[in-house]
Amino acid sequence: MSTENPNPTPEATPADAAASASAAATPEATPANPPAEAAAAATPEAPAVELPFQAEVQQVLALVINSLYTNQEVFLRELISNASDALDKARFLALTRKDVTEQQGEPGITITLDETARTLTIDDNGVGMTRDEVVQNLGTIAKSGTLEFLKANAEAAKKKEDGSALQLIGQFGVGFYAAFMVASRVDVHTRSMLPGAEPVLWRSSGAGTFSLSTGDREHPGTRIVLHLKEDAAEYTKPWRIKDIIRKYSDFVHFPIKLGDEIANRSKALWTLPKSQVTEEQHAELYHHVTSGFLGEKPLHHVHIAIDAPVQFYALLYIPEKAPPDMFQKDRQGIRLYAKRVLIMEDCDKLAPLYLRFLRGVVDSEDLSLNVSREILQENRTLSQIEQQITRQVLKSLKELAESDPEKYQAFWKEFGKVLKEGVTIDWKNKDQIAELCRFESLKTEAGKVISLRQYIEAMPEGQKEIYYITGLGRAAVERSPHLEAFRKRGYDVLFLTEPVDEWVVKSMDEFDKHRLKSVTHGDVDLGEEAEDEKKKDEAEAIESALKAVKEALGDRVKEVRASRRLTDSASCLVSAEGDPGANFERILKMMDQAPGALKESKRILELNPAHPIVKNLSKVAEREPSSERVKQWAELLHDQALLAEGVVEDPAKLVAKIQDLLTQVSSAAVTP
Numbered sequence: 001m002s003t004e005n006p007n008p009t010p011e012a013t014p015a016d017a018a019a020s021a022s023a024a025a026t027p028e029a030t031p032a033n034p035p036a037e038a039a040a041a042a043t044p045e046a047p048a049v050e051l052p053f054q055a056e057v058q059q060v061l062a063l064v065i066n067s068l069y070t071n072q073e074v075f076l077r078e079l080i081s082n083a084s085d086a087l088d089k090a091r092f093l094a095l096t097r098k099d100v101t102e103q104q105g106e107p108g109i110t111i112t113l114d115e116t117a118r119t120l121t122i123d124d125n126g127v128g129m130t131r132d133e134v135v136q137n138l139g140t141i142a143k144s145g146t147l148e149f150l151k152a153n154a155e156a157a158k159k160k161e162d163g164s165a166l167q168l169i170g171q172f173g174v175g176f177y178a179a180f181m182v183a184s185r186v187d188v189h190t191r192s193m194l195p196g197a198e199p200v201l202w203r204s205s206g207a208g209t210f211s212l213s214t215g216d217r218e219h220p221g222t223r224i225v226l227h228l229k230e231d232a233a234e235y236t237k238p239w240r241i242k243d244i245i246r247k248y249s250d251f252v253h254f255p256i257k258l259g260d261e262i263a264n265r266s267k268a269l270w271t272l273p274k275s276q277v278t279e280e281q282h283a284e285l286y287h288h289v290t291s292g293f294l295g296e297k298p299l300h301h302v303h304i305a306i307d308a309p310v311q312f313y314a315l316l317y318i319p320e321k322a323p324p325d326m327f328q329k330d331r332q333g334i335r336l337y338a339k340r341v342l343i344m345e346d347c348d349k350l351a352p353l354y355l356r357f358l359r360g361v362v363d364s365e366d367l368s369l370n371v372s373r374e375i376l377q378e379n380r381t382l383s384q385i386e387q388q389i390t391r392q393v394l395k396s397l398k399e400l401a402e403s404d405p406e407k408y409q410a411f412w413k414e415f416g417k418v419l420k421e422g423v424t425i426d427w428k429n430k431d432q433i434a435e436l437c438r439f440e441s442l443k444t445e446a447g448k449v450i451s452l453r454q455y456i457e458a459m460p461e462g463q464k465e466i467y468y469i470t471g472l473g474r475a476a477v478e479r480s481p482h483l484e485a486f487r488k489r490g491y492d493v494l495f496l497t498e499p500v501d502e503w504v505v506k507s508m509d510e511f512d513k514h515r516l517k518s519v520t521h522g523d524v525d526l527g528e529e530a531e532d533e534k535k536k537d538e539a540e541a542i543e544s545a546l547k548a549v550k551e552a553l554g555d556r557v558k559e560v561r562a563s564r565r566l567t568d569s570a571s572c573l574v575s576a577e578g579d580p581g582a583n584f585e586r587i588l589k590m591m592d593q594a595p596g597a598l599k600e601s602k603r604i605l606e607l608n609p610a611h612p613i614v615k616n617l618s619k620v621a622e623r624e625p626s627s628e629r630v631k632q633w634a635e636l637l638h639d640q641a642l643l644a645e646g647v648v649e650d651p652a653k654l655v656a657k658i659q660d661l662l663t664q665v666s667s668a669a670v671t672p
């Protein structure tokens with residue numbers, strides 16, 4: 001759901017009403033994005049009606065009540081979180097529309113406990129809900145797939161007994177229903193700030209239906225009364241409630257009143273000096289802004305306070321695990337506040353795409369509350385904030401890599417492939433991002449990574465270039481014949497095994513003055529004169545093989561030449577310098593962006609002049625350059641080069657060729 005400016009003009013128009021009435025049917029409707037003008041929605045004198053919960057809600061409720069019962073106390077966190085959001089939305093509406101009903105009193109949350117009646121009441125003077133919104137918000141489940149996810153995870157989470165079950169609740173917009181873990185009946189008295197809204201009373205015992213009637217709430221806001229179950233009487237004890245608030249909701253930047261006391265510190269965490277924010281508070285805010293994403297603590301946070309050229313605070317979190325929506329367009333992002341007022345719940349203009357794993361809050365004094373989403377698209381202040389955030393986050397990651405390499409590796413494992421995109425799109429910060437990149441290599445163990453800087457520092461004398469190989473995984477590149485000469489020389493070769501790497505190397509010609517060079521492209525020159533001479537002689541010695549093989553393969557290869565990169569294998573295929581390369585072409589094909597349009601570039605077949613097969617072939621080819629036998633061997637040298645890359649176009653045909661050859665060899669062996 002997004003809290004964009006719902007209506008920048010002060011007067012509601014018929015068009016608004018029509019638009020918002022249709023919005024009421026959408027699950028994304030929120031009070032700050034009003035789905036229905038109250039005038040169109042309320043039916044003031046209607047008697048109480050009994051309505052069924054959406055079928056999904058019934059199942060979710062059953063799961064919440066019966067399966068996810070450990071750590072019950074978080075129900076309060078969920079209700080406070082909703083109240084805090086409602087207060088944020090009220091502030092926003094009050095500042096952007098003149099026609100809404102004024103909020104009464106200071107914005108805040110009040111909790112009242114009644115031991116005798118065994119009730120807990122949580123009251124906010126936030127945005128409230130219209131009748132339609134009540135039905136929509138407390139009768140259905142907004143996010144699709146919620147039930148399936150809960151079902152799939154509830155049992156596993158329950159078994160773990162580490163609280164992860166409850167974390168599931170917040171993540172899927174079913175926070176409110178957590179009330180039924182502790183309450184046998186819930187009454188919601190609410191009244192929307194929208195013009196003409198009537199009070200509504202929603203009531204349910206969580207068993208299949210809810211009733212809806214005209215309420216008696218005088219002012220905008222929501223009061224939720226929990227009639228606690230017998231075994232939940234502890235939640236009428238002030239000390240218990242205070243504890244829970246301290247534990248989960250201390251960061252809430254509205255006062256939470258409990259009796260005569262304010263139970264939380266009610267200060268926007270991001271405005272505090274860094275040293276004053278505890279790890280627990282970070283965890284709480286993180287939970288709030290991520291809707292309790294899997295209940296994890298943030299892996300790392302970046303706390304920014306900047307005064308010029310634009311004033312803003314930012315408290316940004318990097319999750320422990322990649323959020324499942326990271327690659328979706330409507331993923332959760334960073335919340336944008338202007339002068340402590342939430343103006344957008346998910347603003348994608350605050351960080352570049354390659355930092356899309358960031359979650360958190362940005363708050364600026366320099367933004368007008370009246371900005372609409374369209375204006376934000378072009379907003380200069382926002383782009384200045386984005387630049388600062390980018391710089392600070394990259395700096396913080398660099399510090400993390402230096403101070404806590406293990407944690408950095410954990411970060412890299414989850415988000416490396418996203419961060420790497422930065423090399424290809426952010427020219428200004430390309431070098432800093434390149435510094436942050438990590439790769440496996442010929443010399444690292446599987447799963448271990450090194451930086452480009454570490455690579456350079458470990459280069460043996462004489463090595464000038466940074467060598468890499470691209471492919472679809474460590475296993476695919478590790479045994480590649482292209483690495484043979486490098487292995488022999490003791491040169492390391494970076495393994496670039498993610499699709500994005502192809503774009504990375506195309507955007508990065510060099511790093512710290514060392515050229516990046518693909519070991520599967522062009523010629524290799526490992527730089528020893530004497531070697532060169534020797535190779536030249538060897539190449540001359542296999543002249544006939546080179547010619548005969550080229551003739552046999554015809555147009556399928558660009559060239560057949562003697563290899564300087566093979567030591568053990570007989571043949572390999574390489575791309576000409578400047579050609580896209582086989583792996584890249586394979587990736588493009590998989591992406592299938594322009595089916596059929598992609599023409600594979602031809603490659604060069606290299607033969608190892610020191611290999612017995614090649615030497616023998618050369619001798620035979622001298623005698624009978626176009627014989628069937630020579631053609632057959634040429635085919636096999638080509639096939640075996642493809643096989644080494646894990647790609648054989650027609651395996652059955654290859655098997656037939658091998659069988660043929662074995663037949664000849666075995667016949668020769670039995671004939672004395």
Ligand SMILES: Nc1ncnc2c1ncn2[C@@H]1O[C@H](COP(=O)(O)OP(=O)(O)OP(=O)(O)O)[C@@H](O)[C@H]1O
Nearest residue numbers: 082083086128137170171172173174175176222291
């Ligand atoms: N105190 C409240 N005031 C106004 N609206 C509320 C209040 N409590 C709940 N709502 C509305 O009911 C909706 C459903 O609440 P619920 O806690 O089930 O999910 P959510 O808050 O949308 O998702 P999540 O818990 O993941 O943040 C909210 O999005 C909000 O629109």
